[in-house]
Amino acid sequence: MGHNKILEVEDIIKIYGRGENRTEALKGISFDVLEGEFLGIMGPSGSGKTTLLNSIATMIRVTSGKIRLKGEDICAFRGKELSSYRGKAIGYLFQEFELLDNLTARENIILPLALHGMTGSEAEGMLKKLAWHFGIEEVLDKFPSQMSGGQKQRVAAVRALIGEPGIVLADEPTGALDSRNSKVLMDRLSAVNEEEGRTIVMVTHDANAASYCSRILFIQDGRLFHELRRNVQTETTEGFYERIVTVLSQLGGGSANVL
Amino acid sequence: MFFRQIRRNAAKNRKSNGLFFGSLVIAVIAFYTLLSMDKQDVMRFLSTIESDAVRKLLLLVPVIYVVSLFFVFFLVYFSYHYQLNERKKELGLYLMLGMKRSSLFAMLMAETLLNSLISLAIGIPAALFLTEAISLTTVKLVGLGIIGHKVTWSLTAVIGTAVGFVAVQLISMLVLSIRFARTEPALLLKPDAADTQEMAAGKSSGGFFAAGCILLGAAYGLGVTVLGSLHVAAVMLTLILGTVGTFLLYRGAGAVIAGRIRKKGPERPGLYTFTGRQIQENVLCQYKTMAVSSLLLLIALSCVSYGIGTVVGSQAATAKTADFSIQDDEDGGTGEEILKVLKSRECKKYISAYYPVCLGMTDAEVRQVSLDGLKYAVSSLRGVKNKDIQENVIAYMDDDRGYEYFIAQSSYNHILEAAGKEKLSLKDGEAAFYTSMREYPDRTDIYRGALKNGAYIEVDEERYQLLEEVYSDNVVADRQITLEKAFIVPDELYQELMPDNDGLFCYNVLLKKELTEKEGFMQTLQKVSAIFQEKGLVYESYLSGIGRRLFFTVAGSYITIYLGILFMVIANTSIALKYLMQQQANRKRYRTVLMLGADIGEICRSSAKQIYLFSGMVLLVSSVSAFFAIWSMFNGFFRLPYGASLRNVLILTGAAFAVFIAIQMIYVIIIERTGRKDIRSLNTR
Numbered sequence: 026m027g028h029n030k031i032l033e034v035e036d037i038i039k040i041y042g043r044g045e046n047r048t049e050a051l052k053g054i055s056f057d058v059l060e061g062e063f064l065g066i067m068g069p070s071g072s073g074k075t076t077l078l079n080s081i082a083t084m085i086r087v088t089s090g091k092i093r094l095k096g097e098d099i100c101a102f103r104g105k106e107l108s109s110y111r112g113k114a115i116g117y118l119f120q121e122f123e124l125l126d127n128l129t130a131r132e133n134i135i136l137p138l139a140l141h142g143m144t145g146s147e148a149e150g151m152l153k154k155l156a157w158h159f160g161i162e163e164v165l166d167k168f169p170s171q172m173s174g175g176q177k178q179r180v181a182a183v184r185a186l187i188g189e190p191g192i193v194l195a196d197e198p199t200g201a202l203d204s205r206n207s208k209v210l211m212d213r214l215s216a217v218n219e220e221e222g223r224t225i226v227m228v229t230h231d232a233n234a235a236s237y238c239s240r241i242l243f244i245q246d247g248r249l250f251h252e253l254r255r256n257v258q259t260e261t262t263e264g265f266y267e268r269i270v271t272v273l274s275q276l277g278g279g280s281a282n283v284l
Numbered sequence: 285m286f287f288r289q290i291r292r293n294a295a296k297n298r299k300s301n302g303l304f305f306g307s308l309v310i311a312v313i314a315f316y317t318l319l320s321m322d323k324q325d326v327m328r329f330l331s332t333i334e335s336d337a338v339r340k341l342l343l344l345v346p347v348i349y350v351v352s353l354f355f356v357f358f359l360v361y362f363s364y365h366y367q368l369n370e371r372k373k374e375l376g377l378y379l380m381l382g383m384k385r386s387s388l389f390a391m392l393m394a395e396t397l398l399n400s401l402i403s404l405a406i407g408i409p410a411a412l413f414l415t416e417a418i419s420l421t422t423v424k425l426v427g428l429g430i431i432g433h434k435v436t437w438s439l440t441a442v443i444g445t446a447v448g449f450v451a452v453q454l455i456s457m458l459v460l461s462i463r464f465a466r467t468e469p470a471l472l473l474k475p476d477a478a479d480t481q482e483m484a485a486g487k488s489s490g491g492f493f494a495a496g497c498i499l500l501g502a503a504y505g506l507g508v509t510v511l512g513s514l515h516v517a518a519v520m521l522t523l524i525l526g527t528v529g530t531f532l533l534y535r536g537a538g539a540v541i542a543g544r545i546r547k548k549g550p551e552r553p554g555l556y557t558f559t560g561r562q563i564q565e566n567v568l569c570q571y572k573t574m575a576v577s578s579l580l581l582l583i584a585l586s587c588v589s590y591g592i593g594t595v596v597g598s599q600a601a602t603a604k605t606a607d608f609s610i611q612d613d614e615d616g617g618t619g620e621e622i623l624k625v626l627k628s629r630e631c632k633k634y635i636s637a638y639y640p641v642c643l644g645m646t647d648a649e650v651r652q653v654s655l656d657g658l659k660y661a662v663s664s665l666r667g668v669k670n671k672d673i674q675e676n677v678i679a680y681m682d683d684d685r686g687y688e689y690f691i692a693q694s695s696y697n698h699i700l701e702a703a704g705k706e707k708l709s710l711k712d713g714e715a716a717f718y719t720s721m722r723e724y725p726d727r728t729d730i731y732r733g734a735l736k737n738g739a740y741i742e743v744d745e746e747r748y749q750l751l752e753e754v755y756s757d758n759v760v761a762d763r764q765i766t767l768e769k770a771f772i773v774p775d776e777l778y779q780e781l782m783p784d785n786d787g788l789f790c791y792n793v794l795l796k797k798e799l800t801e802k803e804g805f806m807q808t809l810q811k812v813s814a815i816f817q818e819k820g821l822v823y824e825s826y827l828s829g830i831g832r833r834l835f836f837t838v839a840g841s842y843i844t845i846y847l848g849i850l851f852m853v854i855a856n857t858s859i860a861l862k863y864l865m866q867q868q869a870n871r872k873r874y875r876t877v878l879m880l881g882a883d884i885g886e887i888c889r890s891s892a893k894q895i896y897l898f899s900g901m902v903l904l905v906s907s908v909s910a911f912f913a914i915w916s917m918f919n920g921f922f923r924l925p926y927g928a929s930l931r932n933v934l935i936l937t938g939a940a941f942a943v944f945i946a947i948q949m950i951y952v953i954i955i956e957r958t959g960r961k962d963i964r965s966l967n968t969r
Binding site for chain 2: 084107108109110112113117119123124125127135137139140141142143144145148149184188
């Protein structure tokens, strides 16, 4: 695992609305993500975690602060730079899969490559490798309506990974899956992270899914509240899971928050 | 509060559905134009001279109106379905917040009523203006300044339009809002998932496309070859083949697109596959709308070209040869008496020229006239399209054998001169063939063929070779006289053939042109008529000829063009609405594609390509079908009269077609812009 910073988030503030309607969703968050890290972002509803992820994904423009990916300020991106960043530098995994249901699995997966001009055998080679890894070879020529939820999310994961992005952003990827399919997906994502050193930033509510991460940031009311690190060498996912649940209980149900 | 809400909602609906609102206004204009037909200058004029025909035509108007309302109903229904779908969430919220179902229902109905009234408020004044313009143009187009223009508006037409239009709107909304008001609020609040079942099912439908092509090809072939005969079976078969073929073609088109995507997609960068799949999905889900719209456009194009054909045909049919024909009549006045009147000072003021028309029938007992040479020439004709007519022409020659009509050459030359044509000069042993049946080109064609085939007649066993040309200029002012065949012969022969009388049929009279131009044709005609009447002459005037011509022009063109425009508007609006409905269901896809790295411009281009190709597919099939339809129409059952220029008709039809494309382009551009705006709004940054 390298120790270079791949993502630097520096004092970002996001304000929605004006005057009386002004709402501060992010109140100055700063953190770095190292190359090869599997970072989890957790927090109660409305804490600002999805706003944070969407800011990194360039779906939202922050009010102030800087977000650098490999040293480049992504907040300054416009037009071509922006679309190139979205398809190439980051891969995005949605909670509701967001597969285009009029495209086959294969076409869905290849789409980000085609958008950046890569087609033919090169694309096919990359597809085959990942499809095998995620166990979706059989559904490649099927339409989403012919697949199960788990298959859909794995197809979506392959689509997020196929462009070999510097960083994969996942927004509640297990949110729409049952526990068995969640485990299959997390096992595969974790393997991609460990074997290929792919950096993943994942927003989740699910302590089980979060236990696969190497580090977790807890957010409350738009601020960083706590950070947990897993000792990858010595700590099991079960052990890490226990620690996460403890923090969550303090965060969401802790006596300090009882009004 | 409730009323303010209704007003606000209605305004929002108008704004966000401008395309549909515009189509409604056009429908209002079309309805009023149709219903106020009896008040049009031309119709008022016609009802004074062709009252029976006009009455029959006006009886047909309500039927046409109801048929158009029926079509418009579907358009309105589709549109409201789309609009309510757009507002599903809002309606769900009203119910969740405690609005009674009856209030929701009342609100929707009131919004509809308000918007209908606003469409009427815009449409009716526009229609009044347009009908005035049509009234003036028709008169001008027909080329006669005879009708004093009167600004009119028809209260019954306004009421008829308003009642029909509002009823259609309210009934559509009633049916839909009952359905929506019955749906559980939770279901209304749930976002729509795009219907994706068709994509998976669409794979095996390639055969439909091939079948559709074959059936359409068969319909085209049948139309061009046998439609002219107008056999019910042939017409029905052509219609069924064409309709089923169109449906099958669109049913299978999705599979053809899928095949192309599978073949080309992997090699094409960018949004090629995505765009293709979007179009495929649209075609698979909307093939019925595409087929219906394509057929409606075909009907619209055919209607308009038929209308144009009628106008051009009737224009060509009558070159004026006389303003009055005064009959040589024992009771009304003999030739000398007529001449006396014509030479009188009061007539001279108005009359520029007059000439005798020598037209008469031979007596079989006195003269031997044989048509065997003509009959042989007709029967030996090969390759005649319509054998029935050929047989009928031959049979007709056997009736009243020996009693044949003859026209003196000098009279006919006067007629030719009046029509501005070159004079006829017959050599020894020559005669010319005349028929007034110019409106029946199939019949005239047979005679023309026979003349080229060396037809001749014999008078007292002396042979007269017929000239190759068919003459068919009006011999009298009113075209009412029907002469299946007559022979133009030199004056000497004519005199010989009619020894018992002077051979005079009537005197044709022409009015002074500068006077008719100055005082108006109608006025001059009436003044001269009064003189003839006073003198007790039996006459007929060009007026009834004008009446008949106008009637055919107006009845033929007016109604077909009206239907054409209405069908076109309905077809275009339904394509647009169905397309927008489909787009609405998959708005989320664009957001995903954006996230996957497509740039906004690329997505906009993809969206534009989708609508252009989608509507292009509808237009392409209807254009090809229209080409064959128009071909078989002008070659078959609707032959233009001889002398009418098919070229002119085709140029005008081409122009109408260009207007159609332009109108469709307006619709497409509006949809494209709506789509673009929608896509740009996705980029929330």
